[in-house]
Amino acid sequence: MAKQKDIFIPIRGQRAFEEIASQIKKLVFKGILKPGERLPSEMDLAGRFNVSRQTIREGLRILELSGFIKVQKGYGGGTFIKDTTLNKMGDLFVDTLRLEKITIEDLTVVRLENERIILNYAIDLADEKDIKALHENILRAKADLKKNKMATAANFEFHKLLAKASKNNVRVILVELILVALSHMLSRRPPNFETTRSAIEYHDKILEAIIKKDRAAAMALLEDHLKEVEHQLRTLPYDPEISVAI
Numbered sequence: 342m343a344k345q346k347d348i349f350i351p352i353r354g355q356r357a358f359e360e361i362a363s364q365i366k367k368l369v370f371k372g373i374l375k376p377g378e379r380l381p382s383e384m385d386l387a388g389r390f391n392v393s394r395q396t397i398r399e400g401l402r403i404l405e406l407s408g409f410i411k412v413q414k415g416y417g418g419g420t421f422i423k424d425t426t427l428n429k430m431g432d433l434f435v436d437t438l439r440l441e442k443i444t445i446e447d448l449t450v451v452r453l454e455n456e457r458i459i460l461n462y463a464i465d466l467a468d469e470k471d472i473k474a475l476h477e478n479i480l481r482a483k484a485d486l487k488k489n490k491m492a493t494a495a496n497f498e499f500h501k502l503l504a505k506a507s508k509n510n511v512r513v514i515l516v517e518l519i520l521v522a523l524s525h526m527l528s529r530r531p532p533n534f535e536t537t538r539s540a541i542e543y544h545d546k547i548l549e550a551i552i553k554k555d556r557a558a559a560m561a562l563l564e565d566h567l568k569e570v571e572h573q574l575r576t577l578p579y580d581p582e583i584s585v586a587i
Contacts (some may be wrong), residue, residue: 348373351391361390361400362407369409369422380410380420445526449571452519453564455512456500460563462507464551471506475548478502482541491532496540497524503547526574536573540566 348368352360368374380386383401387394401420404410411423463471482495497520504516543566550559 349386349389351389352396357390357392358396358399358403361386361392361397362403365400365404366409374422376422378422380422382419445571445574448519448522449567452523453567455515455519456503456563456567457560459504459507459512459516460547460551460559461556462509462512463503464554464556464559466508467506467551471502472548472552474502475499475506475544475551479541479544479548482537482544486534486538486541489534491534492537492541493524493527496537496544499544523570523574530574533573536570539569543569 350364352364365374365380374380380401381389383394383397386397390397401410401412405412409422411421413419413421467475478495478499482492482499485492485495500516500520501513504513543562547559547562547566550556550562
């Protein structure tokens with residue numbers, strides 16, 4: 342990677358803070374600045390961009406709001422590149438669902454249609470690395486359950502890995518957005534170990550069908566699985582004032 346002192350171009354113009362934010366975004370997109378990397382101090386950046394510290398603060402504020410950086414306070418703190426844009430998109434998606442009063446049934450229909458396509462491609466395109474990742478995911482979920490822990494995070498990850506196996510990053514993003522909404526719904530309901538156990542069992546059988554390239558069995562299992570999740574969401578008590586760890 343190029344040294345940070347070489348990658349910033351001095352700014353000239355009235356809306357310099359927007360150009361600063363734009364430059365840093367471009368460096369992230371190009372992979373020159375990577376997630377987890379610390380940016381120089383405000384004073385250092387001000388010197389490199391040839392602007393005031395206030396202008397730097399305004400530019401960094403734009404980046405923070407859009408999810409490109411995270412500002413950490415205290416010892417070891419600083420301004421770090423952090424790829425949280427998908428989380429921001431997820432929050433907006435959940436807000437839209439709430440404003441438009443989207444139902445669980447509506448969400449399930451879209452989820453099922455999207456994941457049918459994903460599964461269809463995954464059966465044809467999943468390689469050994471994908472199969473291994475899916476298998477290890479199921480083992481992690483089973484290990485969580487044995488420790489009397491909800492395996493929701495691992496179960497969500499299974500669907501993300503399935504999307505990755507379809508070899509299309511747009512599908513991965515769509516799955517993650519839907520899972521953000523699903524996570525919001527589940528967090529307002531009490532934990533249910535039967536639901537998480539059932540999900541693991543379905544995942545195990547779906548993976549087996551993928552390995553055998555049994556398309557009909559895999560599709561039937563996926564449909565039953567997602568409809569069971571829908572049923573649980575509709576029947577478990579809902580409290581909009583609480584948020585439980587899932």
